[in-house]
Amino acid sequence: MSAMRFLAPALPASERSRRTLLRTGALFCMMVTMALSPMTPARADDKTQPAPAASAANTSRITEVVSPGGIKAWLVHDTTLPLIAMEFAFRGGASQDGPGKAGLANLTASLLDEGAGEMNAAAFQQALADSAVDISFDASRDETRGSLRTLTENKDKAFDLLRLAVNDPRFDAEAVERIRAAIMAGLRRASTDPNSIASRRWFELAFPNHPYGQPGSGTLESVPALTRDDIVDFARRTMARDNLHVAVVGDITAEELGKRLDEVFGKLPEKAQLAPVADVKPQNLGRQDVVALDVPQSVVIIGTEGLSRNDPDFIPAFVIDHILGGSAFSSRLFKEVREERGLAYSVYSHLAPMDHAGLWFASTATKNESAGEATRLISDNFRRILAEGPTEEELKEARSYLTGSYALRFDTSSKVAGQLLQIQLDDLGIDYIDRRNALVDAVTGEDIKRAAARLSGAKDALVVIVGKPEGLEAQKQ
Missing domain, CATH: 3.30.830.10 (Metalloenzyme, LuxS/M16 peptidase-like)
Known part of the structure; x- marks a missing residue:
């Protein structure tokens, strides 16, 4: 998925x-x-199949x-x-x-x-x-x-x-x-x-x-x-x-x-006896929590509210996330945190839709002395992409990559079975594979603006840092 x-x-x-x-x-x-x-x-033609x-x-x-x-x-x-x-x-x-x-x-x-x-x-x-x-x-x-x-x-x-x-x-x-x-x-x-x-x-x-x-x-x-x-x-x-x-x-x-x-x-019980689980939104957004640990690097997790998987605006939000930090080598976070400043080897973001909560995360690991700077850069990029949106070139490149790479999720039988199972769990329909790339290709600047507006609350995030971070801004504890 x-x-x-x-x-x-x-x-x-x-x-x-x-x-x-x-x-x-x-x-x-x-x-x-x-x-x-x-x-x-x-x-003779097996290798071409x-x-x-x-x-x-x-x-x-x-x-x-x-x-x-x-x-x-x-x-x-x-x-x-x-x-x-x-x-x-x-x-x-x-x-x-x-x-x-x-x-x-x-x-x-x-x-x-x-x-x-x-x-x-x-x-x-x-x-x-x-x-x-x-x-x-x-x-x-x-x-x-x-x-x-x-x-x-x-x-x-x-x-x-x-x-x-x-x-x-x-x-x-x-x-x-x-x-x-x-x-x-x-x-x-x-x-x-x-x-x-x-x-x-x-x-x-x-x-x-x-x-x-x-x-x-x-x-x-x-x-x-x-x-x-x-x-x-x-x-x-x-x-x-x-x-x-x-x-x-x-x-x-x-x-x-x-x-x-x-x-x-066939011999399993007809009905499960599941306890009800309430839909929920993440709490403590805007809070920064530090867990002291004597290690040379600090791990940073920045999490906030996202969208559910069956939300009509999930695909535009997915494109936004790809541009922010979902792409391994071309995302904004990769360029600013790793390439331009050399603060971390890996930095990424991803949407995490669960059955009862939609979440959006970014994470990195960096030297303790640069933890504050890395955290600010990630948080600033969250806010900036929601406020300004991506450029037309970023949107074009994201659509091209996301549609072109989709087939890689189906290159083994196990991957196909896993994808089909997840599509069922997300209730996307048996024809989703045929529709998916068209949904991505159809994302426009207006769709991005609408999804960004719905995610506007994501500018406030719950930040957890583990290590001995330095240079953090004072935030609500």
Whole structure:
């Protein structure tokens, strides 16, 4: 999609990472072997054909599949490679953790492939490795997501393992404590990491007394208190058919996918029991908060109100953001903060539309003695682009880049599946891929002015700086 989302930090479990790498490596090796096998037809013009995923980036190839049991999925049927990629999500995520239970979604998602059915964690992971199947889960603030990668010849085993993980996870005591220990180790590392501290502090200040204010990965106090009953209850409440979205790309027909959807998800509860989450705007805008940390560089996060993803003015706002700091090498922030003054190696901005809040961020890391100057430059550029808008040349270049680079989001089957899933979650319509570039191309100076006016409040931002910053202007604390 067109904007980054803030996700819960990935689980820092070395054993799980090793197993995933082994399965992915085995899958890759088997794909290479099959590609070179005499059984795979070799054609002189193969190298001129588009990659399967790149050719999938049009609506005519997307089929909405409805299973006999009523479960919906979007499918791109492609037999170029003997591979199936599935992405799916249950709405809910860490926003459903509940008061005092921060990290529950993260812990639950991390345990779904740690034993299921009759297989404990070791046996389940071995079954995945034996068939070169990759199954993984993670949780963001708004969703619990899963993915499946398998060769076509192993699809029976792959879908059966996924069925077990989704419907019959064991949550064995050994696995719970092992994964809990890994999460705790990650939280201890994050407690001294400037980027993690800044992000956590920003959300804590922006969303007091709201689920978004709780850290998705949990805290050193909350994670030890989570029980197996909490985990079982979270899975029961949040994993259901009515809040499920699925996208599949690869060597599977619509008819077969319909049957597989019922096999994997058909026995889940019909309706999720989600706690209501209120729409919210970030608080403490105009405040500057410093977290003292003895490090040579200060991390700066400047966040303010943005637009929701389905807002009619989101695309013009997206173009504004690209010009401000969304482009890696041509944005205003890059030119002024890095190229002209050499204050930072990396500086960027991005829109972050969440289910219940629209946000707009800019961030950088700079020497402590230049933290004040860098912060002022970023804040001034926020205000300037909202007040004056971009130049005609900037607008032209932004439209050209954003439309020309869009196809890069579809250069693998996994990326296509991920894009299709996000389009569903954002409720943009099955034809969005066909419409998207036209929407960007149609952005005019008047659209920019209108969107900028709606974002005018963004000139006031919540600024969090972690380090030993110097040269800061006095602001409201």
